[in-house]
Amino acid sequence: MAATSAALSLPLSSKLGTNSSDSSLRFLNPKPILLRSPFFSPNVVEIKRNGISVSSASPVRSRICATSAQVMDQSVAALGSKASTVVDVDLGTRSYPIYIGSGLLDRPELLQRHVHGKRVLVVTNNTVAAIYLDKVVEALTKGNTNVSVESVILPDGEKYKNMDILMKVFDKAIESRLDRKCTFVALGGGVIGDMCGYAAASFLRGVNFIQIPTTVMSQVDSSVGGKTGINHRLGKNLIGAFYQPQCVLIDTDTLNTLPDRELASGLAEVIKYGLIRDAEFFEWQEKNMPALIARDPSALAYAIKRSCENKAEVVSLDERESGLRATLNLGHTFGHAIETGFGYGQWLHGEAVAAGIIMAVDMSYRLGWIDDSIVKRVNNILKEAKLPVVPPETMTVEMFKSVMAVDKKVADGLMRLILLKGPLGNCVFTGDYDRKALDETLHAFCKF
Amino acid sequence: MAATSAALSLPLSSKLGTNSSDSSLRFLNPKPILLRSPFFSPNVVEIKRNGISVSSASPVRSRICATSAQVMDQSVAALGSKASTVVDVDLGTRSYPIYIGSGLLDRPELLQRHVHGKRVLVVTNNTVAAIYLDKVVEALTKGNTNVSVESVILPDGEKYKNMDILMKVFDKAIESRLDRKCTFVALGGGVIGDMCGYAAASFLRGVNFIQIPTTVMSQVDSSVGGKTGINHRLGKNLIGAFYQPQCVLIDTDTLNTLPDRELASGLAEVIKYGLIRDAEFFEWQEKNMPALIARDPSALAYAIKRSCENKAEVVSLDERESGLRATLNLGHTFGHAIETGFGYGQWLHGEAVAAGIIMAVDMSYRLGWIDDSIVKRVNNILKEAKLPVVPPETMTVEMFKSVMAVDKKVADGLMRLILLKGPLGNCVFTGDYDRKALDETLHAFCKF
Secondary structure: OOOOHHHHOOOOOHHHOOOOOOOOOOOOOOOOOOOOOOOOOHHHHHHHHHOOOOOOOOHHHHOOOEEEEEEOOHHHHHOOOOOEEEEEEOOHHHOEEEEEEOOHHHOHHHHHOOOOOOEEEEEEEHHHHHHHHHHHHHHHHOOOOOOEEEEEEEOOOHHHOOHHHHHHHHHHHHHOOOOOOOEEEEEEOHHHHHHHHHHHHHEOOOOEEEEEEOOHHHHHHHOOOOEEEEEEOOEEEEEEEEOOOOOEEEEHHHHHHOOHHHHHHHHHHHHHHHHHHOHHHHHHHHHHHHHHHOOOHHHHHHHHHHHHHHHHHHHHHOOOOOOHHHHHHOOHHHHHHHHHHHOEOOEOHHHHHHHHHHHHHHHHHHOOOOOHHHHHHHHHHHHHOOOOOOOOOOOOHHHHHHHHOOOOOOEOOEOOEEEEOOOOOOEEEEOOOOHHHHHHHHHHHOOO | OOOOHHHHOOOOOHHHOOOOOOOOEOOOOOOOOOOOOOOOOHHHHHHHHHOOOOOOOOHHHHOOOEEEEEEOOHHHHHOOOOOEEEEEEOOHHHOEEEEEEOOHHHOHHHHHOOOOOOEEEEEEEHHHHHHHHHHHHHHHHOOOOOOEEEEEEEOOOHHHOOHHHHHHHHHHHHHOOOOOOOEEEEEEOHHHHHHHHHHHHHEOOOOEEEEEEOOHHHHHHHOOOOEEEEEEOOEEEEEEEEOOOOOEEEEHHHHHHOOHHHHHHHHHHHHHHHHHHOHHHHHHHHHHHHHHHOOOHHHHHHHHHHHHHHHHHHHHHOOOOOOHHHHHHOOHHHHHHHHHHHOEOOEOHHHHHHHHHHHHHHHHHHOOOOOHHHHHHHHHHHHHOOOOOOOOOOOOHHHHHHHHOOOOOOEOOEOOEEEEOOOOOOEEEEOOOOHHHHHHHHHHHOOO
16 A cells, blocks of 8 residues: 555665674574464564574573464453454563453453552543543442542643652552552553553552553553653653563553544554564555554554564563663664753654654664665655654754763763664664764754 | 670560461561571571561571671781671572671772772762762772762751652763663662662662661661662652662771761661560670670671671562561651651651660550560660660650551551560561550550
8 A cells, every 4th residue: 555566675785794793782684583372373473584683692582472362252252252462571470461452441350350459549641531531440440349549640741751740649649548559550651651650660669550551652662561760851761660560451442532643653663663673564564554544443453463562572582671672762862862852742752763763774874784775665654654754953963962972772981772784674782883874864864 | 784684584474375367477486597608607597596487388488598707808818807797688680798897998899899880979978978988989999990980969867868859869870971881889878878779770770789888777777688769758768669789888987987876776776686586686785785885896796797697688588578578677667657757857767766666565565475574675775775765755646647557568458567476586567466555555655
């Protein structure tokens, strides 16, 4: 529908050879990862064909990562044969399921089986509360009079993802006399999930929590994997914790009320998975972007499921981002600079990431690491997703540099970036690149 | 010197039998715990004779916990044969050593071997900075030009252990462009250790940190075991994380500059270890309290070492306080109520804990769980340590009840307490007690 057939071919430039003296983490020559479930569909096996593998002498390559299976239980059948999918995030004792499907908020037993204790605190924002809070409270309490639910409603937006607003969650929890056996529930997008998760990690030194993401962005990315935190005026997500939820419940029906701009923002992360590790998924997106933008339910459900599988697999292999997990941040170092420099909430996270992806791809091309056809395809797909392909005009080279210097991926003063390298679906996380290319990219995209 | 020989006998009241239908965790009938090190002194084995063991069908009873050994290495010999002790906190991949000795800050290699990366942030307060900051910076950098050290100096006192002041640590770390490979160093007492530890747990979702405790309180208790956090206006330590340091470095020389009141405050925790699990240590304290108050170096060193051994063992068995570890909070639920109700910083933590211990002991006696000789001995030893044995006059029953209701040990609305039960050195952590006894204790110690 969208991409031309020419764009689907993958011509390799002569510049694409790997430099064996490169000290960076290298994700070329991937090997397939063994999968646990006999129900794993052939599609999912194919995901890994162009996937990333860590080149260090590590035993993780053969570890089992994410599994998914179609679930059709009796309660589903009773609810009109709505099918749901479960993707498992495999983290040993901290493993948890991601439930994906239509109408899941109408299935109280799904949520209730993951509630610990008798007290629940729902953390949400004013926009989402107006639409879904009652529904979630009902799902938590239906047939379960033992549980009492409190809620705290935060203002909506990235600019409120700070310590002052986070304190309101602690205030509410303490004033409500919640104890260690309570459960926090994050109901909303990425901002709510990150804040609620960090509050759960810190309240009484850690209580259980559940993610109910209601945006594409949070459903395909931020609700999975346990990264929680808040922004500092000098940079994004600089204060936080790795803290895993008890489960993630994705009711795809919540996307019906999502504004178009939010929908597009989430698609930036979907596109990212294709670029860094899943060429086949990228090709599927090239064909199906119009359907995604038109909110075709089955297209959205597939994109969410496949994104969660990619995310779960990477997180299972590298929970605390010692290497591989950092690749999920393609475009994010540039993107965070836009969000911080331009002002939190001016652009949505995915919009900033989209411009950041373009800049990372441009730089990869300048380094001679990718073919120009990839540059074109990335431009095309982002435009089709109605995402920006240049940073805001007011961003300067200096603004980029100063914010990028406090990025979490800086190590011993070295700014490490995720860059594409090789055929579509391959990337590197490295500090070993020619600084001139970075300068050229910044100057190409900034007027000053 | 201190206790009469009569006080050393342990008459058992007929009321001391255990009730087998009691649903609480029960720590009577302890069994000795196997010890790892061949260097473990007979003294240390004896510690466990009256120690606590968990009665649930758990394999932890025979787990290896804390080990200690005299260390005399070449560098020590070169520095004038100063001996130091190492107590290991055994937490698998998160294990770490506690170094205890005189002059350890003059041994840069001890500290430097635990510094990760090239950047260090020392977190301290204005009182301690004036005396020890230069010394610590020298220890970090001597013969090690690779490392650069920043510092942030907070105001001194429990009333500053809040989020506003914590943000100053984040501000400094971010403005200094510290990255994930940096190391935070806590230089000071319990407040600094708790705040620096929580900042380290949260900065960029977790960086390494080192504890250099400079008070008895922090050396015998708060620097060991990974509890970090800050206060909320409604309660103590309600926001925080379990986060273990790379090492704890206790230079006992730092106690030379400690005010008398701070010294006594720390002794409250030393006395606590004797009461909850180490009767022999309590008896040693009864004989040696005058020496401790007079700052006899060898008496202090022994008290610190034995306290750390007790703490390390409990933490190794129950890092995240699912049961056993809670017993370290004897007197703390009452004590926290005093600190919160009376105003943070009015009384030192150990002063509040001392009054709290008296109240817990009084309640244990009212329940018929301990003999009156224990009540007398606890009163005597606290008085000899120059600690209060009654709460502040302005504390009311209602103030106690309202703060105790938000204590972290409350579970599903049930207020659980640590109470003594049985012979000296035994306690229980339970919510199964007669509420009348709690009321009687509160009314006995409060005018209103």
